Structure formats: structure tokens, C-alpha cells
Amino acid sequence: MPPDLPIIITIDGPAGTGKSSVARALASRLGLDFLDTGAMYRAAAAIVIDHGIPHEDHRAIVEKVRSADLHFDWSMDPPAMLAWDRPINGRIRKPDVTSIVSPISAIPELRAHMVQKQRIIWHQHPRLVSEGRDQGSVVFPDAAVKFYLDADPAERARRRGDQLRAAGLPGDEARLLREIIERDRSDSTRPVGPLVCPPDAVRVDTTRLSFEDVVNRLEDEVRARIAALL
């Protein structure tokens, strides 16, 4: 990878496809920064809960989120999410946040705010792997390489269950499967920034692939595209 080449790579897909870990590993192999946009929507959901803001009060939600000045501490690996300059990484993965993040992320005014923030981050970090639901379709339509990761819902529930049990938490796979199906439905049917596979994205079904296989596949694709450009 030429060290000064500005490049944006997007990775979108539903929950539980391993996007975050894959994006982080790919960024590390290619010497790029890694942006977890789900963390930004999770931070917004945590703010809504912790400040007791009614879900239907979109104006109050956006105002409070704006006042938090969400940003990342890029000295950490992975970059830590900050609100009001305080790290909130521990808070944003809690089950109460996960349970409301999808409807909160559907608020159009909140999405507009996040899209603007993500583009500012790209100006500050022009060599970026950005991961989410709308990165290739809405935020960075001119990305150099776009990926869409997918996997069978049952396999995604199994992986989430493994992760939770490894963290010492209960991982009821039947419940996880119901939640995954509901989150897919909610993320892909919202009117603004829905989860879609952009027509120009490379779609990778990870159901039967190991983590290493997926990262290798993406790295090979990026290196081939860059080589063709130079």
C-alpha cells in the first residue's frame, strides 16, 4: 500500500457478521485507520437512556447528542468512543443500549448529524476502513472498495452466543436469533440510510468462512484494486 495514498474502504452488513473485527484486522494489515460507526449510534442510544429522553422527541435527542460532541480517542486501539470527553466504550455494549439502538438509529435528523460527523472524520483520517450499515451506500458513495458482509442468521446468532459466553454472559441462541432477525428487519426497512448492499459492493457470505479467510479475501481484493489503479 503506498503510504500516502488517501483511500476509503467501506464494510457494511447486518449484525453478527463479524464486520467490526474484520474491519479492524483489515485496517491493521493495510496500515489504515478504523472507524466503527455503530459505536456512534450506540453512544446516541446510551445518551437517550441515561438522560431519560423520550424516544419520540427527536429534536431533544439530536440536541443532546450534539452537545456530547461524540468523537474518538485515536490513540487507543481500537479508538475509544468519547462523549463530553469521557470514554463510554463500556456503556455502549450493554444490553439496554443494544435493545434500543436500532429504532434510535432510524431517526432521520440523527442520521444526518452522524453522516456529517463521519465525513469530517474522513477528512481528518483520509486513510480509513469504515464499517456500518450505510457507509458504502450513503456516507462514502465514492469509496475505493466497498464490501458487504453477510451470513445466515442462525450462524450469526451462534457467533454472538460464543462471544457473550466468552465474556461470562448468558448466550441464549434462540433469543439472540429472534433479536438478530428483528434488528435486520428494522435496519433494512427504515426510510433513511437503510441497510442495503450497494450495487458496486463485493458481497462476501461469511457463513462457512473462518475469520482469517474473510480478512484474507478482503485484503486480496483491496490489494488487487490498488495495483490496478497504480
Ligand code: DC
Ligand atoms: O454494528 P453495531 O451492532 O454496533 O450497530 C449498532 C446499531 O447501529 C445497528 O442496529 C444499526 C445502527 N447503525 C446504523 O444504523 N448505521 C451505521 N452506519 C452503523 C450502525
